[in-house]
Amino acid sequence: MAQSMKMDPLGRSAARRRLPAGLAASFLAAALLAAAPAGAASAPSAAIIDARAIFLPEAPDFDVVHPIYAAGPAIVEDIKIGPDEVVTKGQVLLTLRAPLLDEKIATTKASLQRRSDYLQELTGLADQYENAMLTLEAEYRRQIGEAIATIERERDGYKRILEGKTELRSKGLETSGAAFQAQVQYDQSVNELMKQKLALLEVDSRIAQMQKQRYEQFAPLSRQIEDQRIALGELESQYEFLRTIRAPSDGIVNSIFITRGASIDAKDVLLTLSNANPTLQAYAFVDIADVPLLKQGMTVSLRPAHARKEIDHPLSGTIRSISKTPLSRAEARNLFFDDDAVAYFIPGSIVYLVRIALAANTPEGVVGSGDLATLEVRAPADGGPGPAVEQRP
Numbered sequence: 001m002a003q004s005m006k007m008d009p010l011g012r013s014a015a016r017r018r019l020p021a022g023l024a025a026s027f028l029a030a031a032l033l034a035a036a037p038a039g040a041a042s043a044p045s046a047a048i049i050d051a052r053a054i055f056l057p058e059a060p061d062f063d064v065v066h067p068i069y070a071a072g073p074a075i076v077e078d079i080k081i082g083p084d085e086v087v088t089k090g091q092v093l094l095t096l097r098a099p100l101l102d103e104k105i106a107t108t109k110a111s112l113q114r115r116s117d118y119l120q121e122l123t124g125l126a127d128q129y130e131n132a133m134l135t136l137e138a139e140y141r142r143q144i145g146e147a148i149a150t151i152e153r154e155r156d157g158y159k160r161i162l163e164g165k166t167e168l169r170s171k172g173l174e175t176s177g178a179a180f181q182a183q184v185q186y187d188q189s190v191n192e193l194m195k196q197k198l199a200l201l202e203v204d205s206r207i208a209q210m211q212k213q214r215y216e217q218f219a220p221l222s223r224q225i226e227d228q229r230i231a232l233g234e235l236e237s238q239y240e241f242l243r244t245i246r247a248p249s250d251g252i253v254n255s256i257f258i259t260r261g262a263s264i265d266a267k268d269v270l271l272t273l274s275n276a277n278p279t280l281q282a283y284a285f286v287d288i289a290d291v292p293l294l295k296q297g298m299t300v301s302l303r304p305a306h307a308r309k310e311i312d313h314p315l316s317g318t319i320r321s322i323s324k325t326p327l328s329r330a331e332a333r334n335l336f337f338d339d340d341a342v343a344y345f346i347p348g349s350i351v352y353l354v355r356i357a358l359a360a361n362t363p364e365g366v367v368g369s370g371d372l373a374t375l376e377v378r379a380p381a382d383g384g385p386g387p388a389v390e391q392r393p
Contacts, residue, residue: 049293049377051354052345053284053302055367057275065254070268071242074098076258083256087247087273094245094258094270101239108235112228119221126214133210137203144203148196155189162186251275254370255338280367282317282356284375285327285345291352293377294322300356301376309366314376317356326350 056065074096081093162182168174251273258270282302286294294300301314332342345351356375367373 049286049290049375051284051286051290051351051375053282053356053373053375054345055280055282055304055369055371055373057280057369065272065274066248066251067269068093068245068248068271068273070096070264070266070270072098072266073100074242074264076260076262076264077243079256079258079260081253081256081271083253085253087251087253089247089249091247092244093247093253096243096245096264098239098242101235101242105232105235105239108228108232112225112232115221115225115228119218119225122218122221126218130210130214134207137207141200141203144196144200148193148200151189151193151196155186155193158182158186158189245270247273249273252369274369280369281320281358282373282375284354284356285351286322286354286375288326288350288352290377291322294319294354296321298377302356302358302373303376304367305372305374307366308368308371309363311363311366315362315366315373316359318359319354320357321355323353325352327353 075098077095077097079094081087081091087093162179162185165174165179165182169176169179252275254272254274256271257268258264264270296319298319300317300319302317303314304311327346329342329346332346333339354375
């Protein structure tokens with residue numbers, strides 16, 4: 001995952017940039033020798049203020065370098081880019097492997113499989129029981145249906161007999177006892193018919209109750225399985241996010257801080273990206289004793305440690321800002337992500353961060369991002385006071 005920290009108004013956080021390991025030990029002497037001003041011996045009365053500097057992309061409102069962080073513990077599986085390579089937004093930069101997530105996903109899959117198999121087994125047994133019960137209930141329904149049909153025929157017969165006896169009795173041709181007996185037979189058939197229909201309703205009720213009980217028994221397990229499937233999907237999405245590191249924007253790869261097979265932890269810086277087409281400016285680290293001689297808008301000289309093109313004079317620049325508080329080693333560590341760089345730019349003294357815009361006539365291609373230089377400022381030859389600057393707390 002990539003993060004980009006906002007700059008303070010003076011651009012303090014804009015100094016992030018890769019510096020090769022061991023730079024302080026191997027390059028310091030060469031940088032200082034290259035910074036020796038031509039003709040210095042001819043002006044012994046003019047004191048020279050010098051400070052170590054680095055050329056970096058200009059970033060007035062955002063960080064020049066975007067650190068890409070690890071989302072969690074993992075092992076580097078593959079590195080698909082190299083330093084100074086131009087990348088596009090969404091391009092895969094690294095692939096990682098997370099043993100802990102691998103194990104968790106495997107455990108979740110195994111548990112899900114066991115639960116699914118168990119549910120399938122229970123469902124199979126329940127299906128067998130339900131099918132057997134439905135077969136019995138179907139047979140019972142068939143028998144009840146046949147009984148209802150028989151009783152309805154008997155009821156209709158008793159009804160006709162009752163109507164006939166009632167008519168004969170009204171004519172005095174039938175006794176009241178015979179009519180009463182016919183009425184009793186008819187009522188019995190009606191009552192029996194109602195019993196059979198109630199028995200049919202009870203069959204339907206038992207079937208519905210059986211299906212309800214089955215749902216209540218299996219629903220919790222089904223919900224657990226569904227919840228576990230969702231959890232597995234989230235784990236796999238998390239793993240995909242963790243294992244595939246993509247470029248958050250177009251840019252240039254500055255530094256790669258890991259190697260294949262390396263173990264990393266959450267929030268470890270994996271690599272840094274910078275703007276694809278930057279405008280360079282210089283960032284100088286000026287000793288606290290020299291800061292009072294500087295002010296915003298002052299013209300200064302920058303002598304590259306190793307110019308990429310031949311030049312016969314230092315580069316010119318204008319001070320754009322001076323930090324209001326000293327730059328601590330902890331802050332510098334957050335800027336460079338490199339202890340050698342911190343040791344080089346802050347060798348032990350208290351320093352302020354000075355941002356310098358290169359002159360418009362700076363030859364193109366003479367310096368590049370990450371190149372080192374020495375900031376040179378000539379104090380007044382008469383030893384008088386330097387330019388006044390705002391007092392800093």
